[in-house]
Amino acid sequence: MIFPRPTPRRLTGALLSVALLGAALAGCAATPAAPSTSTTMDASPSAGAATLDANGCITNYQAGVDYFPVKSEITHAKNFSLSYHDSYQVLTVPQPTEGGTPEEYVLVKCGAPVPELTGELAGAPVVTTPVTALYSASTTHLPFLVELDALDALTGVGTKGFISEKQVQDRVAEPGVVEFSPTGTIDAETVIAGKPQVLITAGYDDPAYAVISAAGIPVVANADWLENDPLGRAEYLKFFAALTGTEQRAAEAFATVEQRYQQIAASAANASKVAVVPGQPFQGTWYIPGGDSYTNRLIEDAGGTTAWADDTTTGSIPSDLETVLAKAGTAPVALASTTWTTKAEALADEPRLAEFAAYQAGDAWNAAKDVTPAGGNNFYELGVARPDLVLGDLVAILHPELAPNHDFAFYLQLG
Template sequence: MKRFSTLISALCVLLATACGGSGVRSADDFTIEIYTPAYASGFAIRGTDDDASTLITVRNPWQGAGDVEQHLLVLRDGAEAPAGFEGQIVKAPVRHVVCMSSSHVAMFDAIGEVRRVSGVSGIDYISNAHVNEHRYCGEVRDVGYDTNLDFELLAAMRPDLVLLYGVTGENTVVTGKLRELGIPYIYVGDYMEESPLGKAEWLMVPAELCNVRDTGAETFRGIADRYNALKAATATAAAARPRVMLNTPYRDTWFMPSSRSFMVRLIEDAGGEYIYTKNDSDTSVAIDMEEAYLLANAADVWLNVGPCNTLAELTAQNPKFAEVPAVRDRMVFNNNRRQTPAGGSDFWESGVVRPDLVLRDLNAILRPETAGTAELHYYKRLE
């Protein structure tokens, strides 16, 4: 009788485990900080005492999101999805991932796991060598754009996870169809970070998905150390700060980023001074052409001049540009040195994960006396 009671107890335990996985029932059960971001504000990685599974929480991954949270449960060691859990669920390590942003591809590449990327959006605009080497044999597929995703292809691919990005909100057409197909997804909000290092720190999300957390942390630590060392060296150099103008008209409208934006942070950390001080919001603002010309005329350096590859192309947009000091002094630089034939820029791809290299470029442009002889990586001088 005693043996029978013991058997019954054991069966109850097995049934409870099979029906509910671990003791986890909701996101609130993940209370142990597995990785605490030092610079990023948009994600967290937490665990429990029950097993090795972790929860990735993404906060406000698009513009205008006031109090949005998404949860991705990462299962390990045979753990089952807990009953009643509300959120997306994957098993680690993920084998096949679709990246809807080129910066997501760069994150996997930075941690040595780019082979797990089996799908991208806009493959002609991707700079990554692995993607370009494997696109023609079908190992990396182009799944389309936005609401024009090739869901038939995605259904055939059966990826473990789709990494999405949102501009002004969730694309419910896409997420609804992914749920219908049973394909997990999560929004990645790296582009919402105002800190250059905060953007790069999102590589810890792919690292968690690939079971290479320590590699991710070591990789990011190296990036941050190099960035902060160059920033500190620039701050101690006694020199005037060059005034910096940004951008060119886009469809007859000139947008100037916020003084809180990551690009302005980079300029300031490289020893420059952003010339537009009126915008401290969380978005870019439009200014008229006359104000833009006055700002450009007062700038020492002009950066990020759209599709322009020569000074002639820049001045063709407006002949008055030929009169501004930065053009006369050949102090116009564009961030399209590394570009695909279709026009995709590696600055917005690997540059997101390597702000240390971007800062080195900007330091060479703005403080050439302290930069040494290193060749520009993402930028080029317009001639």
């Protein structure tokens, strides 16, 4: 079943409402059947048939046979790509960290020999797939493993307390699942002792990675946060499918999310743009999403705009409250992304927010509806994999007439 873990509340949020999207979206909600579990896959007629065991490993390797009958096609993500070479894939990450140089990883299907690596691939980390012992440095990875039915492969996480999804919380509570960065600093000794097949980074460098790599544990970069397209981030489902051998399931699941997102965006495409004041001040600085940023793309697709929409910055624009007030003080809607759940909390942190029209009118919202007692916010976990849910909330905020009785997944109104 596609994305079985969201509650009916969340699925309703993604669909907005029957009145909004009608029969077309209702049809889209039908879930395709799970891929076959047969251990025999078709190869080319000249190569004959090749068999896989129950673990997805090749049992009678034959050179020249294509062992990837289903190949992922990357259509939105820009910061990773996959190429196929019979019994192995090459995963390329153009920016493993912001401004970093490209890195390549060789993913070899178990039961096949490691290929001779030359040229740009000489010395590239080699990962045997399907992976059965994976360490994850970011909570954004976790919903993808759930959707791919590969959560059993998760044997280590950075910080357990930041995890939001109940299914993942239950998994990391099991014996043997390691926490390797409880204080925010990666413990290389803990990782090495755990002997995972691969450690997936959060797109930032850490001195521990060199130590871990030197110990023979592949460290694979995942800088999903550098993707500016919400569907590009969601497409990292296929990144994890390459590691877990679940390409068919990933293709079906992503197609569903993509279709839902596009249909929700289409519902607001002809609506009048609503001005938004995005974010909030933090320690004297107000970070505004640039016009080509991930956050601004969501606002635009929801039928909104900001005073910075024409700025081509892909990240955040540092500003101050006075400048933001001058440029966006009359915007009728505020979209915050912090811990506030009430207007009183917001004004206690920054009394001058009372000068903004959105706070005066009570139309200030915050992505803090689904937060754990330990501080894990599902907006930054499930929201990455499900931009259709986020977009559904934003359309309901900016154009409530398009989404009557919308049940919010991530946003709450600061009452």
